[in-house]
Structures are given as structure tokens and as C-alpha cells.
Amino acid sequence: MITCTLGEKKYTVDFVSGRALREMEPATKMYGRLVRLSQAATEGQDITGEQPTVPDALDTMVKWFCILFGNQFTPDEVYDHYPADRLMHDIALALMAVQTQTTEVLDSFPTIPVTQEADQILQELENPEP
Numbered sequence: 262m263i264t265c266t267l268g269e270k271k272y273t274v275d276f277v278s279g280r281a282l283r284e285m286e287p288a289t290k291m292y293g294r295l296v297r298l299s300q301a302a303t304e305g306q307d308i309t310g311e312q313p314t315v316p317d318a319l320d321t322m323v324k325w326f327c328i329l330f331g332n333q334f335t336p337d338e339v340y341d342h343y344p345a346d347r348l349m350h351d352i353a354l355a356l357m358a359v360q361t362q363t364t365e366v367l368d369s370f371p372t373i374p375v376t377q378e379a380d381q382i383l384q385e386l387e388n389p390e391p
Contacts, residue, residue, distance in 0.1 A: 265330055265370040267342035272333045277364045281329045285359055288325035291318055292353055322352045329355055347371040 265272045295318060301308050323336045339348075351370050358364045 263330075263364075263367045263369070265334070267334055267338050270334075272330050274330055274333075277329065277359055277367075278331065281325070282359055284328045285325055285356060288322050288352070289356055289360060291321040292356055295349075319348075322349065326352050326355065329359075344371050347374070 263274050263277070291313065294313065298308050298312060301311075319340075320336065323339050326339060327334060327336055343351075348371075351372050354372065355367060355370075358367050
């Protein structure tokens with residue numbers, strides 16, 4: 262089961278549907294484009310005129326994320342309740358898992374940043390429950 266918490270609401274799907282697989286191409290292409298542009302910019306290449314707008318990139322990715330969860334929520338609900346610092350990372354994680362058929366790694370969204378997760382583990386080790 263995969264869960265997504267938006268504000269006070271929790272949404273679940275038991276599995277990734279064939280529709281999510283079928284409809285992922287625009288989001289996958291957009292993500293690939295963003296990765297290529299980022300790499301080109303890092304290498305000092307001129308990427309002027311090649312960049313998608315932020316709304317275009319987000320809309321493409323978020324629309325697919327909604328499909329992943331069976332359209333139980335809208336893009337506006339994602340924009341209003343999903344932490345901005347996890348949004349693109351989490352959608353990319355979900356895309357890669359579906360693309361590589363490793364969806365069993367998907368658990369809950371938003372994901373916890375690695376440093377925060379490490380802090381939680383340390384706290385549990387230092388303060389075990391009786």
C-alpha cells in the first residue's frame with residue numbers, strides 16, 4: 262500500500278495501476294528534460310531558451326502524481342499541501358520506481374529527508390520505548 266498525506270487527509274492505493282504506467286510518459290520526458298538541462302547548466306553550457314517554465318514542469322509532474330493515486334486528490338491540493346522541498350524529489354522517486362518496476366520501494370509521501378530520518382533513528386536508539 263502506498264500512502265500520501267496532504268494536510269489532514271491521507272490517501273492510499275493498494276498498487277500502482279496500469280493507468281499510472283500508461284500515463285507516465287509526459288512526466289518522464291519532463292523529468293528527463295530537467296535532468297539534462299541541469300547537467301548542461303552544471304557543465305557551463307548555454308541553456309537559454311531551452312528551459313521549460315516552472316508551471317509547465319510542475320503541472321506535468323503533479324498531474325501524473327495525481328494519476329498515481331487514482332485522482333483521489335487534485336493538482337491544487339498537491340500544490341497547497343505538499344512540502345515544496347520534497348515535491349519534485351518525491352515525484353521523481355515514484356516515476357523511477359514505476360519505470361523500473363520496483364514499486365515495492367514506495368511507501369509513503371511526502372518522504373522524509375535523509376537527515377531527518379537519521380535523526381529519528383538516533384532518537385529511537387537513545388530513547389527506546391519500554
